[in-house]
Amino acid sequence: MTSYDASFRVWRGDTDGGGLEDFTVEVNEGEVVLDIIHRLQATQAPDLAVRWNCKAGKCGSCSAEINGRPRLMCMTRMSVFTREEVITVTPLRAFPVVRDLVTDVSFNYDKAREVPSFVPPPGVAPGEYRMQQIDVERSQEFRKCIECFLCQDTCHVVRDHEENKPAFAGPRFLMRVAELDMHPLDAAADAGLDRKRTAQEEHGLGYCNITKCCTEVCPEQIKITDNALIPLKERAVDRKYDPLVWLGNKITRRRT
CATH class of the missing domain: 3.10.20.30 (Beta-grasp domain)
Structure with a gap:
């Protein structure tokens, strides 16, 4: 030696x-x-x-x-x-x-508490959940996260702009929102929770400009940007600007 x-x-x-x-x-x-x-x-x-x-x-x-x-x-x-x-x-x-x-990384635990948890599907007891294997594999990647917070540290939205912290969850917790939003058994919508809307309005998804710096430092090689943040952005934009969704919201508001 x-x-x-x-x-x-x-x-x-x-x-x-x-x-x-x-x-x-x-x-x-x-x-x-x-x-x-x-x-x-x-x-x-x-x-x-x-x-x-x-x-x-x-x-x-x-x-x-x-x-x-x-x-x-x-x-x-x-x-x-x-x-x-x-x-x-x-x-x-x-x-x-x-x-x-x-x-002091308590910022991250505060952000974790702001993300609504998985909403169980109605009428299905724990242990009776059934998913396609491809859906299991999609979310399993994100569950490899060890919460080292390296992605949070390297994200320039947090790193270089202290004033952004109240409005921005950071890549680790936007990834959590994305995981729940693509979960086929998550019944958030039935409970009145629109994860795509909250990603934009409450967790600061729009601040992310997909530089992939979070992906580069992830020790678990999770493709945070490509597999979580970009698809979540696409779904959020579709939800916000889809003309049929816009029309449906207009009709709903008029009826109420």
């Missing part, structure tokens, strides 16, 4: 501010960035705050920005960097810093 010394720059600080601190730390063959952060804690910076759990790319806890790119530290191998490269590790930029590499 070979080892070498790598140059790291790690952001240290809290809600009052902070900056990058330089470290030289040993790297062994096969290690990932999270291993190096743990070694820093053990040998040089015992008070370094970092959030992690599974170290297997499934909990989404160790999200950070590595050389400016949102990544999971546990899934970023040291072998992708040259030995001479200075590796910079900073907290997620889109969210407030708590301390060091730990950020």
Whole structure:
């Protein structure tokens, strides 16, 4: 096994501010960035705050920005960097810093609560739901999400415009709306809930300009833009501008 010394720059600080601190730390063959952060804690910076759990790319806890790119530290191998490269590790930029590499991601949980849940079909008991396999596979892709919030962090609507946060759910939760909207058993419409309308008016679908930056950073390789956001936009536009739908709404309003 070979080892070498790598140059790291790690952001240290809290809600009052902070900056990058330089470290030289040993790297062994096969290690990932999270291993190096743990070694820093053990040998040089015992008070370094970092959030992690599974170290297997499934909990989404160790999200950070590595050389400016949102990544999971546990899934970023040291072998992708040259030995001479200075590796910079900073907290997620889109969210407030708590301390060091730990950020306050409660924004995302607030947005999750704003998305109405699955509405069970009437007259069908749990365990009796039946779906075509193709429909199962369509939604299964979105259920691979580990909620690392890298897509939320890299989305420039959130990242570069703090003022957009109240009106924009972000790609992770627009993907959730899309999943429910295409679910063949979701009875939201029967309950008076129009998911396409709420996607536009309450979750900020119109803010998304499909740059695919969210898809590029997804560690589960979910095609967020192509398979969720673009189809949802198409369905929402069809719903809003379809002349037959417009006429039906006009007639309904007159009758009421």
